[in-house]
Amino acid sequence: GGSIEIYNRIKELISEKGLLTEIELEEEKPGIGIKKSGCHGFCEMGPLIRIEPYNYLYLKVKIEDCEEIVETTLIKGQPVARLMYNWQNKVYETQEEIPFYKKQTRLVLGNCGHIDAESIREYIANDGYKALGKCILEMEPEQVCKTISDSNLRGRGGGGYPAGRKWAQVVAQSSDIKYVVCNGDEGDPGAFMDRSVMEGDPHRVIEGMIIAGFATKSHQGYIYVRAEYPLAVERLKAAITQARQYGLLGDNILNSGFSFDIKVNQGAGAFVCGEGSALTASIEGERGMPRVKPPRTVEAGLWAKPTVLNNVETFANVPQIIINGSEWYKSIGPEKSPGTKAFAITGNVNNTGLIEVPMGTTLREVLFDIGGGIKNDRRFKAVQIGGPSGGCLTEEHLDLALDFDSLKKVGAMIGSGGLVVMDEDTCMVEVARFFMNFTQNESCGKCVPCREGTKRMLEILEKIVAGKGTVEDLELLEDLADTITETALCGLGKTAASPVISTLKFFRDEYLAHIVDKK
């Protein structure tokens, strides 16, 4: 909080001194410019100010600091050391040196915190829309599809399904109407990766979608954003208008004869609307409920037409793959899960925030090198990965590589990338109850196993937390978990029991402690 006030105060101070200049690309007038950027990711330390050309990053800035920043840094070019990152008595002068950033590989988040998210000119100045130009002017749609397939880009929304394969399946459909849909519904508690990309670099998502439209010969795209993200909605809409003005969206893009446009749809925040068929139903104006599959979305998605449905981060990866090629992309991270992944780290960790690392980075590196370790020197206990559909990872998993396949092997999933860190004082039964309560509230009620099963599981968990559970309750929990997982209609139900299954597996003693305590 307070960033806008700080922005206004600094602007006021430099205006008073007659030094304010608008940062417009063609303006060479000497002076000091100030602009609002998207999220830098270092949430714990906000409000943040980055000062160029020195690359200083000032943390936890207060209104009272503004005068000193203007006098000392903006006018005299000197650093204000007390506002810089200080760790174990070492002051880190530039942003790039700070361990939180140093260990990251920010590809998708590369522009976030650096460019003015409301300026198409800044996006273009940072190679924006170059990939679109390359596709439309130099490549055939089939080549674009093949490049994405060859890169082995896997869907960042949770499932990890290869994006190129999905695109090719849409291409293979005979319908001449096809759609591209971007899932920006991001509903996991503790996850805000997609939000930051939409707010901090909206053109990157739009460019990825137009390229998908070109590759699959579709002409209309939809971005489905939850209404709780008003800034994302506003910036996406502004970016769409700008892209149209620049001839990059709409009819006859870059005079190529290819037309593609995008609409923004706001969801009311139902978690189930992140599920593909519920999401498309919601765009159609129907109640957001999943349907039985097949047919799959690639065959009959939005308005029963073949539909490419990928999430925000997946589309945001596309432009760089087109510019740098599939071999470049495959050289980052493990062969079967290449590229980077954005994670939102929250909970009992020193540096909460938004990070991006190559796939295959270990949990230890993420939590201790980047995350700065556990708060208040407590012991690490577990991390919930993948939100309410995921599971927990414990001390024994600290050296596990975070990628789609290795997580699957230990019964967890990368999900959309939420990491909720828990210390030794956290009650894991309470964690399971929290997530079950969330899922139960969000169950759409269409199928019995999920509608009734999650309710019964929640009741049992509440009973155990209240110290009234029995050993038989644990068996009942396991039985219900198996049944719901096997019989629920959609992903929400199929994964609803995951937090219970994994806490029962790794922290059964804590469940038993609640039961024994009772006696």
Ligand code: SF4
């Ligand atoms: Fe609805 Fe749950 Fe069934 Fe999915 S599994 S259709 S959310 S009731």
